[in-house]
Amino acid sequence: MTQSGQYNFAYLDEDTKRMIRRALLKAVAVPGYQVPFASREMPMPYGWGTGGVQVTAACLCPEDVLKVIDQGADDTTNAVSIRRFFQRTAGVAVTERTGEATVIQTRHRIPETPLSEGQILVYQVPIPEPLRFLEPRETETRRMHALEDYGLMHVRLYEDIARHGAIATSYAYPVKVEGRYVMDPSPIPKFDNPKLSDCPALQLFGAGREQRIYALPPHTAVVSLDFEDHPFEPSKADHLCALCGAEDSYLDEVITDDAGGRMFVCSDTDYCAERRAAGHRGDMAAPFEEAGA
Amino acid sequence: MDSAALQGGFADPPVESARAFRAVLDAMARPGTIRRVTGAAPPAPLSVAAGVLLLVLTDRTTPVWLAPSHDHADVRDWIAFQTGAPIAAPGGAAFALGDWAGLRPPGRFPTGTPDYPDRSVTLIVEQTVLRAEGARLTGPGIAGAAALNLPETAAFAENRARFPLGFDCYFTAGERLAALPRSTRVEAG
Numbered sequence: 001m002t003q004s005g006q007y008n009f010a011y012l013d014e015d016t017k018r019m020i021r022r023a024l025l026k027a028v029a030v031p032g033y034q035v036p037f038a039s040r041e042m043p044m045p046y047g048w049g050t051g052g053v054q055v056t057a058a059c060l061c062p063e064d065v066l067k068v069i070d071q072g073a074d075d076t077t078n079a080v081s082i083r084r085f086f087q088r089t090a091g092v093a094v095t096e097r098t099g100e101a102t103v104i105q106t107r108h109r110i111p112e113t114p115l116s117e118g119q120i121l122v123y124q125v126p127i128p129e130p131l132r133f134l135e136p137r138e139t140e141t142r143r144m145h146a147l148e149d150y151g152l153m154h155v156r157l158y159e160d161i162a163r164h165g166a167i168a169t170s171y172a173y174p175v176k177v178e179g180r181y182v183m184d185p186s187p188i189p190k191f192d193n194p195k196l197s198d199c200p201a202l203q204l205f206g207a208g209r210e211q212r213i214y215a216l217p218p219h220t221a222v223v224s225l226d227f228e229d230h231p232f233e234p235s236k237a238d239h240l241c242a243l244c245g246a247e248d249s250y251l252d253e254v255i256t257d258d259a260g261g262r263m264f265v266c267s268d269t270d271y272c273a274e275r276r277a278a279g280h281r282g283d284m285a286a287p288f289e290e291a292g293a
Numbered sequence: 294m295d296s297a298a299l300q301g302g303f304a305d306p307p308v309e310s311a312r313a314f315r316a317v318l319d320a321m322a323r324p325g326t327i328r329r330v331t332g333a334a335p336p337a338p339l340s341v342a343a344g345v346l347l348l349v350l351t352d353r354t355t356p357v358w359l360a361p362s363h364d365h366a367d368v369r370d371w372i373a374f375q376t377g378a379p380i381a382a383p384g385g386a387a388f389a390l391g392d393w394a395g396l397r398p399p400g401r402f403p404t405g406t407p408d409y410p411d412r413s414v415t416l417i418v419e420q421t422v423l424r425a426e427g428a429r430l431t432g433p434g435i436a437g438a439a440a441l442n443l444p445e446t447a448a449f450a451e452n453r454a455r456f457p458l459g460f461d462c463y464f465t466a467g468e469r470l471a472a473l474p475r476s477t478r479v480e481a482g
Binding site: 008009010014015017018019021022023024025026027028029030031033035036058059060061062063142143145146147178180181200202215216217218219220221 | 306307308310311312314315317318319321322323349350351352354355407408409410411413415432433434435436456457461474475476
């Protein structure tokens with residue numbers, strides 16, 4: 001009853017937070033291994049980030065500054081509602097600036113602005129098991145992880161090459177953590193995979209429906225699976241951002257009319273806005289945008 | 294049970310345990326980093342940091358084993374009242390608490406199974422002092438190398454060799470704590 005007088009701090013009861021916290025600590029101790037946890041019903045449907053929300057709730061302190069993004073954007077329904085949820089139940093400050101946030105909950109992107117020591121990135125994960133679509137039985141995938149038996153995953157990547165001439169997996173691209181566990185980095189574009197490795201921030205992954213938590217401690221070696229003759233290549237649309245002109249950020253394609261018109265814009269809305277505020281202009285940017293607009 | 298067991302918990306559990314957990318999480322994510330925690334006033338010989346760890350992490354579902362150095366009636370009473378954690382034999386312990394001499398050999402505690410390496414003990418090792426010197430630590434969570442005055446190196450190097458099975462440790466002294474997960478490589482400094 002500390003915050004609003006209606007909710008326990010950060011919504012969850014203390015028993016639940018303790019259980020999640022123990023799972024988080026074991027997840028950090030065994031990087032890339034999926035720790036089962038007793039996921040709770042949350043006041044939002046599965047698929048809307050219930051795993052990430054529970055991990056965030058277990059980590060939040062009253063002093064935190066929270067940022068929530070959905071596919072890079074701060075202003076989408078999912079991001080706005082989760083941000084409001086924690087404003088209401090934990091009373092924390094919120095921000096859209098990556099650099100100002102201490103805890104960032106994300107759906108399917110890693111921010112473009114490099115993360116720093118002291119930040120926590122919480123991923124919403126739909127299917128935590130990278131081997132699930134190759135082997136549906138949980139008992140079998142557990143055993144495959146135990147035996148470090150990842151041949152099937154390499155066969156899948158090889159079949160991509162045999163069929164398409166290249167590895168066609170473009171998101172949720174499997175990685176190997178510290179030479180041991182193969183891990184699903186959640187459906188981030190493979191463009192973001194290099195940012196997973198040697199990241200100064202702590203990365204936590206929560207899958208609510210599947211009831212799994214896993215983690216990457218800071219400065220952990222994370223390698224995207226590949227072959228010597230088909231090395232991993234992060235990819236993005238071969239354009240500049242139409243609003244801020246960025247050439248190094250991940251782009252969304254936006255259809256603008258029914259005559260084939262389209263534009264490419266940064267998926268990270270904060271990165272794009274900060275660049276425009278600093279005076280960068282893309283081809284389709286408003287010519288006289290007010291500072292801070 | 295006398296009334297001493299009723300004292301020394303968090304005054305505002307949701308907020309204090311949230312702050313303490315962040316320090317504990319940071320310690321585990323950055324092995325060797327020494328963090329300060331407050332809010333618990335447990336009976337001697339429990340340190341403040343060990344008391345905080347018990348309050349933040351243990352409850353009815355986590356059996357605790359006490360080494361002889363800490364197996365006193367008032368410690369048991371305090372744990373029973375403040376956390377509800379049952380006292381267990383080493384083979385069934387989720388947490389084990391004491392000085393290193395009393396916790397050795399760590400092989401008698403659960404170290405997880407190949408399918409579920411998380412079903413393993415967490416050791417809370419009470420020390421007189423914590424210093425960032427001594428054993429050399431490398432691995433996940435550490436940029437380059439870190440140092441910590443571990444009670445010995447052989448047991449922790451062995452623990453790392455069994456990865457992903459193994460135990461995870463907190464070292465506590467007064468209000469300070471540091472952590473050593475099984476993923477850390479340990480060499481004599």
